[in-house]
Amino acid sequence: MQNERLKYIFLFFIQIIFISNIVAGPWPVPKGKAYYKLSEWWLVFDQHYTDAGQIDPNVTTGIYTTAFYGEYGLTDRLTAIAYAPLLVRNTMNNLVSNTTSEVLVEGDAINTVGDIDLGIKYGLTKVGASVPISATLMLGIPTGETSGGRQGNLQTGDGEFNQLVQVDIGTGFSIGKTSAYASAYTGFNNRTNDFSDEFRYGIEGGVNLLNKKLWLIGRLFGVESFKNGATAESVTSTSIFANNSEFTSYSLEAAVYITDKVGVSANIASAFRGEIIAASPSYSVGVFWDLKK
Numbered sequence: 001m002q003n004e005r006l007k008y009i010f011l012f013f014i015q016i017i018f019i020s021n022i023v024a025g026p027w028p029v030p031k032g033k034a035y036y037k038l039s040e041w042w043l044v045f046d047q048h049y050t051d052a053g054q055i056d057p058n059v060t061t062g063i064y065t066t067a068f069y070g071e072y073g074l075t076d077r078l079t080a081i082a083y084a085p086l087l088v089r090n091t092m093n094n095l096v097s098n099t100t101s102e103v104l105v106e107g108d109a110i111n112t113v114g115d116i117d118l119g120i121k122y123g124l125t126k127v128g129a130s131v132p133i134s135a136t137l138m139l140g141i142p143t144g145e146t147s148g149g150r151q152g153n154l155q156t157g158d159g160e161f162n163q164l165v166q167v168d169i170g171t172g173f174s175i176g177k178t179s180a181y182a183s184a185y186t187g188f189n190n191r192t193n194d195f196s197d198e199f200r201y202g203i204e205g206g207v208n209l210l211n212k213k214l215w216l217i218g219r220l221f222g223v224e225s226f227k228n229g230a231t232a233e234s235v236t237s238t239s240i241f242a243n244n245s246e247f248t249s250y251s252l253e254a255a256v257y258i259t260d261k262v263g264v265s266a267n268i269a270s271a272f273r274g275e276i277i278a279a280s281p282s283y284s285v286g287v288f289w290d291l292k293k
Helices: 002-022
Strands: 034-049 055-073 078-092 103-105 108-112 116-123 133-141 162-175 178-190 198-209 214-225 246-257 262-275 282-290
Touching: 034 262, 162 198
Parallel strands: none
Antiparallel strands: 034 055, 034 282, 055 078, 078 108, 078 116, 116 133, 133 162, 162 178, 178 198, 198 214, 214 246, 246 262, 262 282
16 A cells, blocks of 8 residues: 555656646747757655645655657747656665564666657737737646556556646746746646546746846746545545645756757756655756747
8 A cells, every 4th residue: 555655646746847847938939939858857755745744754766757848839829839758767765674674575666758748838919918828738648657567556657648728927027137037827637537637826937147148947836636536535545546636836947058049957846835745856957959049
């Protein structure tokens, strides 16, 4: 039961980090322009938030994801979006007895692809609007592994097809000679295969420094579960159907342009509070190609 619980803690936290960072604001990419990013994301944790919001220990578990993210402007108001975890490594250390130091359960690992996300963003306001608003549809394709490893408890995907509908609003402005922006979003994530639906929300802000070479970005975002899964009221959080997870989290990111179009980024994210998620920060680094200019 412990392994089943950890499996779903893992899956939910993975999904949070992926989805919360792939739908980037209310600004569609201009027609024929693009933005691409290759990144490495990782999370290692030995404690988690329970379904009561308390922190409990667990066997040290890790996930490491090499992923591609891309945006391409189909028109000036319609953007195609893709997120593809090309290689996901899911690991679990040995479970060792605290009294005898005996290995109770041997560690394990799998390496495979993750769940792919495909979507479109449409600008609801005219191009160049001072307060742009956009709508996004993201489809979560269950291409990841749902029962890997010797015990079948390691996963890189949740096995369900979900549809996220999101509305973004934002604006760009100046602070003295410094460019800045702020945006906010709200969304509804419809999940299948007896997973509970979710309400999503977030705010974001960024400033451009060092003569437009450095962006510093802060995000505050969260998920609230509708707790309407088929087994939401009939099983405990140790069940494999423990999908009614919630959280409020922050992330901080720095993006540096090495040239006018190529740059590197680094990100840290963690939860202020949560239910059935990892209680440790995640990290990512990446290389991006900004072809929108």
